[in-house]
Amino acid sequence: MTNDGASPKLTYAQIDQTVLDTLRPATRPYWITIALLFLGVLLGAACWLYQIFSGIGVGGQNNPVAWGTYLINFVFWVGIAHSGTLISAILHLFRAGWRNPIARAAETMTVFAVCTAGLFPFIHLGRVWVVFYMLPYPTQRGLWPNFLSPLMFDVIAISTYLIVSSLFWYTGMLPDLATVRDRSEGLRKKIFTILSLGWTGEHEHWRHFSRTYLFFAALATPLVISVHSVVSWDFALGVVPGWHTTIFAPYFVAGAIHSGLAMVLTLMIPLRKIFHYEKIITLSVLENVAKTIIFTGLIVAFAYSTEYFMAWYSHNVVELETFRWRAVGDYSLQFWIMVTCNTVIPLLFFFKKIRTTIVWLFIISLIVNIGMWFERFVIIIGSVAHDFIPHAWGLYAPTAIEFGIMLGSFCLFFFLFVLFVKHLPSVSMTEIKETAHAGENHGG
Amino acid sequence: MTPNAICTPPHDHDTYRWSMVVDLDKCIGCSACTAACYAENNIGVAGLEQVLKGREMSWLRVERYLDSDYPEKTTFLPMLCQHCDNAPCEAVCPVYAPHHSKEGLNNQIYNRCIGTRFCSQNCPYKVRRFNWFTWETPSPLNLQLNPDVTARSKGVMEKCSFCIQRIKFAHGIAKDENRPVRDGEIQPACLQSCPTGALIFGNLMDPGSRVRKLAADPRAYQVLGYLNTKPAVIYLKKVLPEI
Ligand code: SF4
Ligand code: SF4
Numbered sequence: 001m002t003n004d005g006a007s008p009k010l011t012y013a014q015i016d017q018t019v020l021d022t023l024r025p026a027t028r029p030y031w032i033t034i035a036l037l038f039l040g041v042l043l044g045a046a047c048w049l050y051q052i053f054s055g056i057g058v059g060g061q062n063n064p065v066a067w068g069t070y071l072i073n074f075v076f077w078v079g080i081a082h083s084g085t086l087i088s089a090i091l092h093l094f095r096a097g098w099r100n101p102i103a104r105a106a107e108t109m110t111v112f113a114v115c116t117a118g119l120f121p122f123i124h125l126g127r128v129w130v131v132f133y134m135l136p137y138p139t140q141r142g143l144w145p146n147f148l149s150p151l152m153f154d155v156i157a158i159s160t161y162l163i164v165s166s167l168f169w170y171t172g173m174l175p176d177l178a179t180v181r182d183r184s185e186g187l188r189k190k191i192f193t194i195l196s197l198g199w200t201g202e203h204e205h206w207r208h209f210s211r212t213y214l215f216f217a218a219l220a221t222p223l224v225i226s227v228h229s230v231v232s233w234d235f236a237l238g239v240v241p242g243w244h245t246t247i248f249a250p251y252f253v254a255g256a257i258h259s260g261l262a263m264v265l266t267l268m269i270p271l272r273k274i275f276h277y278e279k280i281i282t283l284s285v286l287e288n289v290a291k292t293i294i295f296t297g298l299i300v301a302f303a304y305s306t307e308y309f310m311a312w313y314s315h316n317v318v319e320l321e322t323f324r325w326r327a328v329g330d331y332s333l334q335f336w337i338m339v340t341c342n343t344v345i346p347l348l349f350f351f352k353k354i355r356t357t358i359v360w361l362f363i364i365s366l367i368v369n370i371g372m373w374f375e376r377f378v379i380i381i382g383s384v385a386h387d388f389i390p391h392a393w394g395l396y397a398p399t400a401i402e403f404g405i406m407l408g409s410f411c412l413f414f415f416l417f418v419l420f421v422k423h424l425p426s427v428s429m430t431e432i433k434e435t436a437h438a439g440e441n442h443g444g
Numbered sequence: 445m446t447p448n449a450i451c452t453p454p455h456d457h458d459t460y461r462w463s464m465v466v467d468l469d470k471c472i473g474c475s476a477c478t479a480a481c482y483a484e485n486n487i488g489v490a491g492l493e494q495v496l497k498g499r500e501m502s503w504l505r506v507e508r509y510l511d512s513d514y515p516e517k518t519t520f521l522p523m524l525c526q527h528c529d530n531a532p533c534e535a536v537c538p539v540y541a542p543h544h545s546k547e548g549l550n551n552q553i554y555n556r557c558i559g560t561r562f563c564s565q566n567c568p569y570k571v572r573r574f575n576w577f578t579w580e581t582p583s584p585l586n587l588q589l590n591p592d593v594t595a596r597s598k599g600v601m602e603k604c605s606f607c608i609q610r611i612k613f614a615h616g617i618a619k620d621e622n623r624p625v626r627d628g629e630i631q632p633a634c635l636q637s638c639p640t641g642a643l644i645f646g647n648l649m650d651p652g653s654r655v656r657k658l659a660a661d662p663r664a665y666q667v668l669g670y671l672n673t674k675p676a677v678i679y680l681k682k683v684l685p686e687i
Binding site: 054055056057060061062063064065066067121124125126127128130131133134143144145146148149150151152155234237238239240384387388389391392394395396 | 494497498499500505507508509521523532535536537538539540556557558559560561562564565566568569570572573574575576577578598599600601667668671
């Protein structure tokens with residue numbers, strides 16, 4: 001309901017101009033960045049190919065830790081994917097006007113992060129060439145996938161999320177695509193004519209548009225909750241101590257939003273600097289994101305302490321040992337990185353000075369990203385490394401191949417994102433105008 | 445579609461439920477069982493470097509438990525797939541590669557395995573072994589490979605099968621002679637090589653079988669039985685003099 005999303009001083013033409021300026025022909029540094037990122041993607045792909053031909057053993061996984069960085073990265077990227085829809089859908093339903101300037105970029109982040117995340121289960125597989133066994137196709141032998149397996153839940157949840165969030169992203173962009181079409185010529189005009197699906201901006205179009213957008217928001221909202229709940233069941237439905245807890249679904253959803261919001265800051269701060277979006281993505285927008293991070297950080301802190309309380313309360317020796325070892329054992333460094341980065345450092349945002357200083361916002365957002373990566377490390381690696389049978393305990397460390405693939409995944413994500421900001425409107429002109437006009441967004 | 449087609453079917457055993465009893469009082473920790481298992485089941489030899497990385501392939505390991513008060517006293521516990529009736533490894537596989545036979549065996553279907561390794565993560569006994577690479581059998585080792593056992597290549601999971609090839613063999617003979625499989629007729633490789641007779645194999649459904657009688661022994665217990673995995677491997681506790 002607030003009007004702090006955009007400066008009312010901007011006229012419609014200025015808004016259009018600011019956004020359209022970002023689509024001007026790119027400069028040399030831009031193409032160099034693109035080339036470097038693409039090289040990173042190639043490097044990751046090469047590592048993966050090498051792994052396919054040699055065997056999963058080129059990674060560091062072993063017995064008992066058969067899941068390594070691939071699944072850490074999978075959960076990490078799915079987590080990142082969350083805030084986009086939170087910001088674009090849930091905050092839209094709540095009429096939080098401050099989300100308008102960052103909704104488009106956040107939604108894009110979602111789509112690309114889901115794509116990146118979706119690669120990791122494939123990279124992880126021992127025999128990726130027979131992955132189609134997971135599809136429910138009719139076979140002569142009557143074989144069927146096991147719908148009791150949380151991995152099948154994942155397939156369904158992630159693909160649904162990808163489809164809905166891409167459609168939502170594209171639908172929201174329609175009026176803006178038409179704006180670009182109207183202000184361009186040549187090949188670009190042709191492309192945007194096709195992309196904008198014949199949008200003319202007549203009253204009827206707007207009516208359908210706002211309805212559709214609202215319905216998509218309502219459809220995407222439960223998905224935000226469901227996807228990471230499903231991912232958490234990969235662990236919670238197992239028997240392993242440290243995985244097998246009922247708190248996992250809400251804990252993972254809160255963690256996902258925590259990391260996603262941090263990634264929003266990480267992306268938005270350079271974006272507004274490079275593209276001169278300061279008047280649109282104002283400091284108070286970033287400040288609101290920071291305030292939400294305090295809240296999600298507190299939920300995550302509560303989840304951490306609940307796990308300890310439950311371990312103590314259960315009097316189960318294995319559970320107690322798992323959690324004792326987590327804090328003081330071989331991976332205690334990772335554990336304390338996780339606790340500090342996710343729960344203690346975001347509290348600094350309580351200070352107005354810190355949450356309104358760009359540098360601090362950027363640094364803390366990076367720290368939260370790192371902390372959330374280590375949270376997945378602690379859960380995925382730490383739990384199986386030290387479970388029921390002491391004789392089977394073991395440790396794990398990622399190898400260069402795994403780091404190569406991880407670097408590749410980050411490059412892929414940023415590659416897509418950097419391509420996006422230069423070729424599609426990265427801020428929703430429509431929504432900014434609505435905010436500027438009425439102090440409220442559309443759809444109501 | 446019947447409900448069984450989408451859910452794990454319930455396990456009923458009518459005639460056979462294969463089971464193994466391990467008498468910890470008799471086990472001397474010689475590891476002959478492990479060696480025999482390697483030879484019988486064509487288990488990959490990973491080599492020193494890989495073993496140090498935690499990639500030993502043995503289906504059967506002999507765990508050692510030391511008593512810190514009496515360092516000279518060691519308890520050996522041979523650990524192998526427990527062929528759980530309520531197997532955590534089966535439920536989590538997206539493609540049903542671990543499959544429960546009607547004789548109570550937890551069969552691993554190599555051809556079906558796509559290598560998610562979820563089963564291994566969820567096995568509380570950590571007895572599953574993954575083929576991190578296609579292991580080599582340099583000559584002349586290739587000459588000792590057992591033709592009755594499938595060779596595995598990189599990317600699939602494997603684990604103790606209770607020497608299913610020997611079970612099938614006994615079934616074949618019994619069928620020819622038109623009779624049920626007799627107690628003691630099946631000898632898994634580990635049992636056959638155990639010098640002290642610490643391992644006993646048989647049919648739990650047969651009231652006269654040795655395993656059935658030993659299962660009623662007051663020393664009998666199941667490892668991590670409280671998890672309700674319903675293991676088919678029953679251990680007989682080591683009796684210590686001072687207890
Ligand atoms: S011991 Fe492990 S691998 Fe064997 S049936 Fe039980 S859960 Fe599965
Ligand atoms: S062969 Fe027999 S005595 Fe030797 S370790 Fe195995 S079970 Fe124990």
